[in-house]
Amino acid sequence: xxxxxxxxxxxxxxxxxxxxxxxxxxxxxxxxxxxxxxxxxxxxxxxxxxxxxxxxxxxxxxxxxxxxxxxxxxxxxxxxxxxxxxxxxxxxxxxxxxxxxxxxxxxxxxxxxxxxxxxxxxxxxxxxxxxxxxxxxxxxxxxxxxxxxxxxxxxxxxxxxxxxxxxxxxxxxxxxxxxxxxxxxxxxxxxxxxxxxxxxxxxxxxxxxxxxxxxxxxxxxxxxxxxxxxxxxxxxxxxxxxxxxxxxxxxxxxxxxxxxxxxxxxxxxxxxxxxxxxxxxxxxxxxxxxxxxxxxxxxxxxxxxxxxxxxxxxxxxxxxxxxxxxxxxxx
Numbered sequence: 001x002x003x004x005x006x007x008x009x010x011x012x013x014x015x016x017x018x019x020x021x022x023x024x025x026x027x028x029x030x031x032x033x034x035x036x037x038x039x040x041x042x043x044x045x046x047x048x049x050x051x052x053x054x055x056x057x058x059x060x061x062x063x064x065x066x067x068x069x070x071x072x073x074x075x076x077x078x079x080x081x082x083x084x085x086x087x088x089x090x091x092x093x094x095x096x097x098x099x100x101x102x103x104x105x106x107x108x109x110x111x112x113x114x115x116x117x118x119x120x121x122x123x124x125x126x127x128x129x130x131x132x133x134x135x136x137x138x139x140x141x142x143x144x145x146x147x148x149x150x151x152x153x154x155x156x157x158x159x160x161x162x163x164x165x166x167x168x169x170x171x172x173x174x175x176x177x178x179x180x181x182x183x184x185x186x187x188x189x190x191x192x193x194x195x196x197x198x199x200x201x202x203x204x205x206x207x208x209x210x211x212x213x214x215x216x217x218x219x220x221x222x223x224x225x226x227x228x229x230x231x232x233x234x235x236x237x238x239x240x241x242x243x244x245x246x247x248x249x250x251x252x253x254x255x256x257x258x259x260x261x262x263x264x265x266x267x268x269x270x271x272x273x274x275x276x277x278x279x280x281x282x283x284x285x286x287x288x289x290x291x292x293x294x295x296x297x298x299x300x301x302x303x304x305x306x307x308x309x310x311x312x313x314x315x316x317x318x319x320x321x322x323x324x325x326x327x328x329x330x331x
Contacts, residue, residue, distance in 0.1 A: 001057070002057050003056045006051050013039060013052065015054060017030070022090070023088040023145060025145060026141055026255050028142070042122055044068055050066060051106060052066060063096055063098075065087045065088075067084045067103045080113045082116075085127070086121050087150055093153065096153040096157075100153075113330055117325060117326065128323060130144075130150050131143065132146060132151065133321055135321055137258060140253060143261070157328070163324075164303045165299070166300065166320055166323075167299030168312050168317040170297065170298055185279055189272050192241045193240050193280065195283075198232040206226070233254040236252040236288065237249075238287075247276045248277065250283070265277060
């Protein structure tokens, strides 16, 4: 017997998140979702309705999804677009179709004309899209496991590809090919590269990163950084300074079973972006070589960001995964 429920009780919410392990999420990812995507703290609830949907077969949960509508975005953009997230479960075509039917019913109730997904379940940018292949442990943390079958289910239902991000598996070279250029940049522009120190009682690293955000975005930046702090690698993440001023940073995430993941390289828009980037990449490569890291992941990068895709390809990639987001008219 197949049944769909909106998860509302503590037991139903626990069942919803318990499916993560069966879907191939890492322990750090499971913990993160329970902490920050749960109904009581999910920031997406502030922008509009958000439903936690679960499909049960013979009393056991077999599929799940979030469905929502961002009323703030709709008012600001004039676009009536809803969303879904965490489209995960066992290979059960009937269950997937049932949950998609429910998502479409809700989107009609919310007067949306299109629906997109999977988007991030907490607005953070993590778990964005569906991975086209199951990379297992050959992926970085906070990306979500591959789900070719879920992609097939969306396409069979009439969804089409909207946009994609790329994730690259990098082969770490034996020598730091950027070392010479980094040394030149440091001397010419007076740059200093320091390891990030994301300790629980340390604030300077967050202050440095937040200084590169717009004033109105800094409180959100602090919250974001505190959420990912336990996963930031102290050995492989760096800040770049000119004197006391932060010009850029590289955040690398780690997990107990996952690859190192270089997830964010950011430089001040009005600064010397190329030399700062070279210095940060040199710090990353040198640290990997020193610690004996042979492979790492660089992700995720919008597929239409040609400059960043070319830049990371030049590091020595031997595998690329795509994380795809889909769109469909609400009929």
